Amino acid sequence: MEKTTTTNLVGKDEFEEVMRLFARCTDDYLFLFDLDKDEYIISEGVLKKFDLPGNHFFHAGEVLEKIIHPEDMPELNEDLAKLRSGESQEHNLEYRWVDRNGKIVWINCRGVVTQDSAREEQTKLLIGRITEIGSKRKADNVTGLFAERQLQIDFERHKKEKQRKKGILLRIGVDNFKDINERYGMDSGDVVLKMIAECMKAVAGEDKCYRLDGDEFVMLMDEEDEQKARKKYHKTRIMIEERRKEEGYQNFFTISAGVVGFYYHETVFDRLCNYSEFALGVAKKNGKNCSYVFTQEDYEAYVKNLKIQEKLRYSVNHDFVGFEVYYQPIISTKTGQVAGAEALLRFSSREYGMLSPGIFIPVLEESGLIIPVGEWVYRTAMRQAMEWHKLMPTFRININLSFIQICKSDVVNEIMTAIEELGIEPSTVLFEFTESGMIAYDDSVQRLLDVLNENEVKIALDDFGTGYSALAYLQNLKVNLLKLDRGFTAKAVVNDFDYNLIGHIVDMAHSVGMQVCFEGIETEEELQKLKKLQPDYIQGFYYGKPVNKDKFYEDNLKKFEK
Helix, strand or coil, rough: CCCCCEEECCCHHHHHHHHHHCCCCCCEEEEEECCCCEEEECCCCHHCCCCCCEEEEEEEHHHCCEEECHHHHHHHHHHHHHHHHCCCEEEEEEEECCCCCCCCEEEEEEEEEEEEEECCCCCCEEEEEEECCCCHHCCCCCCCCEEHHHHCCCCCCHHHHHHCCCCEEEEECCCHHHHHHHHHEEEHHHHHHHHHHHHHHHHHCCCCCCCCCCCCEEEEEECCCHHHHHHHHHHHHHHHHHHHCCCCCCCCCCEEEEEEEEEECCCHHHHHHHHHHHHHHHHHHHHCEEEEEEEHHHHHHHHHHHHHHHHHHHCEEEEEECCEEEEEEECCCCCCECCCCEEEEEECCCCCCEHHHHCCCCCCHCCHHHHHHHHHHHHHHHHHHHHHCCCCCCEEEECCHHCCCCCCCCHHHHHHHHHHHHHCCCHHHHEEEEEEHHHHCCCHHHHHHHHHCCCEEEEEEECCCCCCCCCCCHHHCCCCCCCCHHHHHHHHHHHHHHHHHHHHHHHHHHCCCCEEEECCCHHHHHHHHCCCCCCCECCCCCCCCCCCCCCHHHHHHHHHHC
């Protein structure tokens, strides 16, 4: 650092007079620190709050050490050494003092180096002011840990010192902290936060710990191996469990962690925080009480999903532009003719082209956009089916329902309202549900099923055989149709056990009045072998891929025109 020349500004005697005058018009503490003689002068107001021998004392280092938090002494001593050597001419630090009651008080100490011009033996003087930071403090009063502001300061300092060295940010969050506060009160929440902070500090060693807003913590690690961060998380988790056991399991909670490795010279602080927030979010999404190591690929996929979500939201708010309903034929095994179609949602945009349903459907569900889009789908499909009923009155339209629609919207009334407004025959409409959703159904699901059955709207259990394959609940649900997934039917073509098993499922379904549809039939060999099991319907690429309404009409319904 380039050195600057000190300026002869003021002497100690003059300063004491100035200090007395300024004490009347400021809450700050003015101070003068003789760096060579270790002599300290400070505004008398400081004595009301802090345990000092007076406002003018010698052996300043020893005296101040009694009121400065021990964790902050190394940083302060390092800065003072630079001032004494002339490497630096300005002092600007935020650190902790401890008041007469043992309470931590964050202060900002700022000053400049000058010379004592009033005496023959000139010494270096640090003159400045001390401000109690209050709401801008860099630490948390509950846990005593540094806060995010200090984390940023430490990061930037390390960035200058370490340059191309690698570091790791370990971000820890409480999985069910809101429940603790709501069930047991804020005091219990504070106890939990203190416990986590203490366990983290015990595990951290020389690494620093910080508390972020809410229920999240960070450990800034001087490491290169992300697995070492995961081990520290694991040790923290074990230590917390031991503490909870000692205290009689008064609160139940778990912690998750996101781990981000980074190089200082390549990393911006705000971006690092975003990465760690994402990593913690993934850990919680993966089941909680676990850790996740950040990868750029996962993050880019996440950002892409956000962009796709915004594109989908735009489309929903602009008359569903980009959405389209495709139709895949369903063939009756008795007649060999098309009996209906499954309505399948598709989405395309100029930026992404035609997106796979496996990409945009989960985004719709996670964002809740599946609710308006789902209503648009079943209304669009019903209107189209009514057009095709003119050619084939028995034509049935199959429509998928997401359990997000069922559980988070009044889809029961909305479906029946649509059926009534459009004037479609209810028995020509069938709604498909996935097996895993059926098994986990709640009261809202049962109400929907009851209303659909009462109004003669058909119900199908989709992808049967890919989930739990429990048979006992089928009769209670009063399902009209079982659809066997290709993952199940494809194995039956080459495996006798699966073939016989499917045969028994078909017999069982028929015995209780259910029909069966085999999905994913792609070849003549598959068709001929599986037809022997006597399903009611066949669906798959062998008969046709999902296509738009015009293509579906040309391939399947035009021949019925008179």
